[in-house]
Amino acid sequence: MGTVVSARVTHNNGSVRHFLHPVQMAEVSDEERIELEYAYDPLFLPSVVPSTDGMWRYKALLPVSDDIVYPLAVGGTPLVSLPGLYASMGCASLWLKDETRSPSGSNKDRATALVIEQALHTGVRVVSCASTGNVAVSLAIGAASANLRAVIFVPAQVSPAKLQLMLLSGATVFKVAEGYETAVALSRQAARMFGWYDRNTGYNPLTLEAKKTVAFEIWEQLGRKFPDVVVVPVGDGVTLNGIVKGFRELMLCGVSGRLPRIIGIQAEGCQPLKLAWENHTRVQMSPARTIADGIAVGLPINATLTLRDIKETAGSFLAVTDEAIRQAITYLAEQCGILAEPAAATVIAGLHQALKTGLVKKDECIVALLTGTGLKNPDYLQPGSNSRAYEVSAHIDHLQSVMRELHF
């Protein structure tokens, strides 16, 4: 705790007054600026430089050398507890793992970092992938930062806002009319033919390796404890598999505890895994009709591993409507100050459902993984229809009358 002992007050005309107490705004004129002063002492400075390793702090469990050359800072995202959120949900211990704070605003940046780190060590100059959008933006900026070339295959109906970011970052982008699944197949074939480094999620085992670090961080940030439940959006399933692998590896390293139950959230308009889970059938190709483009995967690449992981963790799948996702986006902005994309907001809609049905208990320790920022596609960050700005003139009387009308 710092103790302000004095203040320097500078007038716009350049004259300076010194005060031997910590001046408040109300004590000076609008023409004066306050600079607070302390009884400075070397002891006030931290003695240890903080770690800036991010996800590389787990190097002992990653297939990397000691010299990390990837230049962007990845991992070490905040685990936050928001009063508005846990109060309105009625939960005792509810945490958001905020991956929106990654370099491209998405948890995909972890996988991108590890893949590019590997590519840089093997001397390959081109990295490639297929993506519904977030992996693509992540790879485009990751490759730009490392001076590599990115080749990206996207479904033709990719979000224009995300496409713009890939192109701005200098990626070569191919639009595939037949959709995401075909884009994946084509990109894999092209990577083999042209000798590119293939980042495709699920196929490249490094994507799992990178994504497991989220579990390590959650464990450390909870004070080296496991949560009871983790809520995760599911498209291809790789994020979910990575998290489970992380918790499993912690146990293999001797950490005691029980694997958290994993609740995988799909969109109602694209829920191949939930349907297979409920009906005990093989995964069937599903249409992809949802605003949650980040998880609009009709035939999940890691279906088998995902069904296995839900079973092994005694978890479950839930599906949420686009309307519930939109409400969750507004809720996250208004109650939490977090701007989430549709795929990320599914965890709030899903958690709401899980608490209602008793699938998750209010006294459990719950972590929801917020996978990506809404800022990459502002179309979904729309305020409610009766939300608007009010025009006022410079007169305080006018402002007062507007505020009376607003019952402020």
Add this chain to the structure above:
Amino acid sequence: MGTVVSARVTHNNGSVRHFLHPVQMAEVSDEERIELEYAYDPLFLPSVVPSTDGMWRYKALLPVSDDIVYPLAVGGTPLVSLPGLYASMGCASLWLKDETRSPSGSNKDRATALVIEQALHTGVRVVSCASTGNVAVSLAIGAASANLRAVIFVPAQVSPAKLQLMLLSGATVFKVAEGYETAVALSRQAARMFGWYDRNTGYNPLTLEAKKTVAFEIWEQLGRKFPDVVVVPVGDGVTLNGIVKGFRELMLCGVSGRLPRIIGIQAEGCQPLKLAWENHTRVQMSPARTIADGIAVGLPINATLTLRDIKETAGSFLAVTDEAIRQAITYLAEQCGILAEPAAATVIAGLHQALKTGLVKKDECIVALLTGTGLKNPDYLQPGSNSRAYEVSAHIDHLQSVMRELHF
């Protein structure tokens, strides 16, 4: 460094093969997924939980109590060295302090955090400010996270993209036709009349206190050393004053060294401080004709302190054109993988100019402060006119022929 010793390979049909070596992608079929395995050991886990204090790690030099209640994670942003950047600039030691990684993507989040922390301890329920856009978004999400009400005054010509974010986060927004300076005066008057907590930059000394923590972080991240030069965008001047206050306080705490030279960057279409500096006159109200809305301040609130700080640090002002700012945005995306807003990109345009004229030497240790993300206003994140995505069909032959045309 982690050593992969074995692998589990799961077929889509559910069958599993174990390998006693780390399998590569090329060794398995497209129907199989690889999970890498290690010789797990408790020693592979970090023994100390990493600090997640962010800017609060400097509590001894901040007017806060030991119990921080503000819920969002602020500060501790990366200081990155990007090979594409320093190579093309020809610099030996060039760092970007990446404030785009803050909660609302702007360095304003530090000031918001400290102001709201204070408001929460005083029991006030409404916080208010005037802003050209970034402070407003920052205060809107900060207040939402802390369950406070935000009242925001913006110039009528505020960016619609930023306005949308304020409204989504539940802020009450007033548009002031007369522009930013009038919005500031009106908001200060209203705060006094209605008893709101006034966050206005410059007037509230906590905005300086919070922003000084960037200097503390730069010093720690450079291994407890001062840089020679810091390049900073300048609108009201508070960010610049905060940084200089931080370095000054480090010296008052016994850190030896010389204050870095501060190069303040203004936009050519709005350069009241640069003109006053060069002509040795008082600051004159300037028009605000620039795409860099974050620093489009015609009459800077902290003009006197800013001129003083530039003088005391033997620094200087530079002005950059909108065209140079646009080029810098593209450059940052393509060479650095960083999506910056116009005001932030001015530091790259300014540094380019400073290196050319010899104001900054290539062998100096240089830090450029990237104040805000471009994602809040994608209008300025436009790829070049001949940058486009290519449509391909699912056939590799088609892709090959497109690539030949591209001379890839």
